Amino acid sequence: MGTMLQREALTEADYRGEQFAAHDRDLRGNHDLLALTRPDVIRRIHAEYLAAGADIVETNSFTATRIAQAEYGTADAAAAINRAAAAVARAACDDVESADRPRFVAGVIGPTSRTASISPSVDDPAYRNVTFAELVEAYGEAARSLLEGGADLLLVETIIDTLNAKAALYAIAEVFDNLGYRVPIMISGTITDRSGRLLSGQTAEAFWISVAHAQPLSIGLNCALGPDLLRQHVQDLSRTAAVSTSAHPNAGLPNDLGGYDLSPASMAEELGAWARDGLVNIVGGCCGTTPEHIAAIAAAVTGVRPREHPVLPAYTQLSGLEPFTVRPDSLFVNVGERTNVTGSRRFAKLILDNRFDDALEVARQQVDAGAQVLDVNFDEGLLDSEAAMTRFLRLIASEPAIxxxxxxxxxxxxxxxxAGLKGLQGKGIVNSISLKEGEESFLAQARVVQRHGAAVVVMAFDEEGQADTAERKVDILARAYRMLVDEV
Structure with missing residues (x-):
């Protein structure tokens, strides 16, 4: 959409329209606002892509969250932008779809201008300029408004920080609960450079493990790179994800003027090869992609057999910046427990003395010594445990080696x-929940854990107390297992 809007040579007055005539800031560049002020332009561009062969069009709502729109002073217009963006895309699809060939509107939810895993201050790695709760609120408003406008599915895309994406998925799940129905979700991350990682440090496989709990229609990658540099990472997802995979790369890397030079034929040749090699189910283009690119890509994949979802073993999968899979031959999993105020006097003293940077060295030593999982505990009566957990997890996030x-x-x-769940980018473990306070509390906590995408340890407690025999342990944990599998 951005590439086509640049061709329109719109003026600031186009962005402003009548609705924002008295607005006190320059609105040029706020492309999403055009869904309200120049819907005719947006609809015409959608129509061009549909005529070229697109089956899915993305709403013009990449920055239409309250957080991102605040930079233009238009935060209060976020919901209206999303509704209008979905409605204009739906109208364009209605013009051309038929019973034999439906067209779909993907309600786009972008990353926002703030990150939950990365500090904007080089002097304070534990500082964040946005909270998980703020992200959930903003994403929830966007998702709800896109659905009200007529979006057929939701696309959380250009993910540079997986914790932001997890907040979006958490918000979407809440929206679905409130509406009483759900639509398909597409998830698409962004490998930012040749390192093969998201900006927040995760590999493609770790990223997938972190968001798999949302049970998306597809997992994929888009933006930043051209198809030549993106193929390896799409291949990683294709190998590890038992859902559909998508890819909409840029039309090459940007040139010195910020344009994109990869031709439609060259881009189609690359993506056609991916399809023939069984790597993808959904293909398209991001920055620099014109209707001519889409037409060439559509022709290149016509008649190609879609990728078959792999049948994968049901292993326990966890992730930090990198994936960790527990297999039958994994032997014991080494859990580093020195970052626990109840188990390490040294760590407890460092935390109580507010020496968090020194305490971080304890975590580093645990990893260097071979820990495969890092246990973090702040259950100390003299501590604000929630604040300590939040701060320490943010410091961990600033240290890739940990x-x-x-x-x-x-x-x-x-x-x-x-509090800890709201600070984990990867798929961690909650230790622990139990049936001690009854089934209702157990199920409520388990659903929150699942919504955050974490694994969980269940302790052998029930309403009568701690299990004191092998038979009681088996009975309690079997009961808990069935509840987790059948009811959560």
Missing amino acids: ARIPVMIDSSRWSVLE
């Missing part, structure tokens, strides 16, 4: 566990 392994959030207090 953050590469999964984290086990360890507490006897649910509020501390929940």
Whole structure:
């Protein structure tokens, strides 16, 4: 959409329209606003892509969250932008679809201008300029409005920070609960450079493990790179994800003027080869992609057999910045427990003395010594345990050598566990929940854990107390297992 809008040579007055005539800031460049002020332009561009052979068009709503729109002073227009963006895309699809060939509107939810895993301050790695709760609120408003406008599915895309994406998926799940129905979700991350990682440090496989709990229609990659540099990472997802895979790369890398030079024929040749090699189910283009590119890509994949979803073994999969899979031949999993105030006097003293940077060295030593999972516990009466958990997890996120392994959030207090869940980019472990307070509490906590995408340790407690025999342990845990599998 951005490439085509640049061709339109729109003026600031086009962006402003009558609705924002008195607005006190320059609105040029706020492309999403055009769904309200120049819907005719947006509809015409959608029509061009549909005529070229697109089956799915993305709403013009990449920055239409309250957080991102605040930079233009238009935060209060976020919901209206999303509704209008979905409605204009739906109208364009209605013009051309038929019973034999439906067309679909993907309601786009972008990354926002703020990141939950990365500090904007080089002097304070634990600082964040947005909270998980703020992201959930903003994403929820966007998702709800896109559906109200007529979106057929939701696309969380150009993900540079998986914790932001997890907030979006959490918000979407809440929206579905409130509406009483759900639509398909597409998830698409962005490998930012030749390192093969998202901006927040995750590999493609770790990214997939972190968001798989959302049970998406597809997982994929888009933006930043051209198809030549993206293929390896799409191949990683194709190998590890038992859902459809998608790819909409840029038309090459940007040139010195910010344009894109990869021709439609060259891009189609690359993506056609991916399809023939069984790597993808859904293909398209991102920055620099014109209707001519889409026409060439559509022709290149016509008649190609779609990728078959792999049948994968049901292993426990966790992730930090990197994936960690527990297989039958994995032997014991080494859990580093020195970052636990109840198990390490040294760590407890460092935390109580507010020496978090020194405490971080304890975590580094655990990883260097071979820990495959890092247990983090702040259950100390003199501590603000929620704040300590939040701060320490943010510091871990700033240290790739530590953050590469999964984290086990360890507490006897649910509020501390929940604070930890809001700070984990990867798929961690909650330690623990139990049936001690009854089935209703157990199920409520389990659903929150699942919605955050974490694994969980279940303790052998029930309403009568701790299991004191092998038979009681088996009975309690079998009961808990069936509830988790059948009811959550």
